[in-house]
Amino acid sequence: LHTAERNGRVIVAVFVPNDAHSLGIGGPKDVFAEAVRHSANTITYDVRVVSEHPGPVTCGAGLRILPDRTIHDPDLPIDTLLVAGPRYPSEAPPSPEVIGWIRRQAASCRRYGAICTGAFVMGPTGLLDGKRVTTHWAFGAELAKRHPSAILEPDRILVRDGPLFTCGGVTAGIDLALSLVEEDHGSELALAVARFMVTFLQRSGGQSQFRTQIATQIAARSLLDPVLKWMRDHPGEDMAISLLAERAGMSARNFSRVFLRDTGMTPGNFVEAMRIDTARRMLEETNLPLKVIASASGFAGAEIMRRVFRRRLGVGPRNYRLQFRTATPDRPSYRSS
DNA sequence: CATACCTTCCGCCACT
DNA sequence: GGAGTGGCGGAAGGTA
Numbered sequence: 001l002h003t004a005e006r007n008g009r010v011i012v013a014v015f016v017p018n019d020a021h022s023l024g025i026g027g028p029k030d031v032f033a034e035a036v037r038h039s040a041n042t043i044t045y046d047v048r049v050v051s052e053h054p055g056p057v058t059c060g061a062g063l064r065i066l067p068d069r070t071i072h073d074p075d076l077p078i079d080t081l082l083v084a085g086p087r088y089p090s091e092a093p094p095s096p097e098v099i100g101w102i103r104r105q106a107a108s109c110r111r112y113g114a115i116c117t118g119a120f121v122m123g124p125t126g127l128l129d130g131k132r133v134t135t136h137w138a139f140g141a142e143l144a145k146r147h148p149s150a151i152l153e154p155d156r157i158l159v160r161d162g163p164l165f166t167c168g169g170v171t172a173g174i175d176l177a178l179s180l181v182e183e184d185h186g187s188e189l190a191l192a193v194a195r196f197m198v199t200f201l202q203r204s205g206g207q208s209q210f211r212t213q214i215a216t217q218i219a220a221r222s223l224l225d226p227v228l229k230w231m232r233d234h235p236g237e238d239m240a241i242s243l244l245a246e247r248a249g250m251s252a253r254n255f256s257r258v259f260l261r262d263t264g265m266t267p268g269n270f271v272e273a274m275r276i277d278t279a280r281r282m283l284e285e286t287n288l289p290l291k292v293i294a295s296a297s298g299f300a301g302a303e304i305m306r307r308v309f310r311r312r313l314g315v316g317p318r319n320y321r322l323q324f325r326t327a328t329p330d331r332p333s334y335r336s337s
Numbered sequence: 338c339a340t341a342c343c344t345t346c347c348g349c350c351a352c353t
Numbered sequence: 354g355g356a357g358t359g360g361c362g363g364a365a366g367g368t369a
Binding site for chain 1: 357358359360361367368
C-alpha cells in the first residue's frame, strides 16, 4: 500500500513550529509547486504542512497558517521531511511528541532537512550529531554550544551530509528545496525554477555578504573604522594582518584582538568574506573573465578563488555566475548542460 | 599527491 | 587590582 502511494506521488512534509518564519514554509512550497508547473505536470510533489497541535499556527511575523495535518494523525509515507525554523531558537526543547515524531519520520524517509533555525528544533532529536551542518549566521555559536558533536560549517548557505540537509538564512529554504529538485530531476529543471524565483524574489547571494555589512556597522564607532573603510575601498590589495595592523597603528596581536571584539569576526574570516562578496558581485554584474575578477577581489589567482568559493559557498565561480548572473551574456547562447 | 613552508588564531604572560 | 597592549609559541590549516 505504501509503495503504491510512494510511486504515485512524492510526499514532502514540512513541520511547522510555533513562531515560525513563514518564508521558510512558503519558499520551499513555492519551489516545489513551480517545479511541477515547469515540468508540465510530468512530476509530482505533494507538500503537506504538519504541526504539533490542530488549528492554525501563528508565524513570527503574525501570518497564520492552517496546517494540513498534525503529528498525531496516522503516518504518511513521507519521502522528504523538512523542519521549518522558528524566528528565534527557543530555550526550551520541542515536546517529546515532536522529537519522537521527527525521529520516526527521519528513520523511514529518504532524506530530511532543517531550514535555517529549524536546526534548533531538529537538534534535540540527535539527528545532527556527528553530521556537518549549518544554520543562520547569528545563531551558529549557539547551535555549536547546544550540540557540540555536530560539525558546524558557518557561512555555508547549504550543507548536505548523507540524508541530512541544513541551510543558513530563511531564504535559504528556497536553495534547499531547489537542490532537492535538482537531485530528483536534474539541474535544468532546478535552474528554470531558480531563474523564475530569482527574478520574482530579487534574491541575491548568501550569508557572508550580510555578515561583513553587519560587522562593519557594528564596528562603526571603533578605532577600526578607517581601516575597514580602506579595506572596502581597496578589495584587491594585500590584507595580511601585519599590514592592516600597521595601518591601524597597532601591533598585530592587538589588532586581531580588537578586530574580533569590534566586528565579531576574525580578520582572516572577514577578509575572505569580503573578497567573496566582491567577486560575487562582479560575477553577477559583469562578464569579466574569472582571472580578472579573482585579481580584482584580492585572490592570489583564479584557482584560489575557486577553492574558497567551493569551501564557503559550496559552488564554484563559474556555476555561481551561471545561476545568478544579471548581466547579459556576451554570447547569446552558452552550453546549458 | 606528498612534502615543506607560511599565515592565522589564540592562550598565556609581562608590562604600562 | 583592572584594563589595555604587545610579544611568544603551539596548533591548525592553507599554499607552493
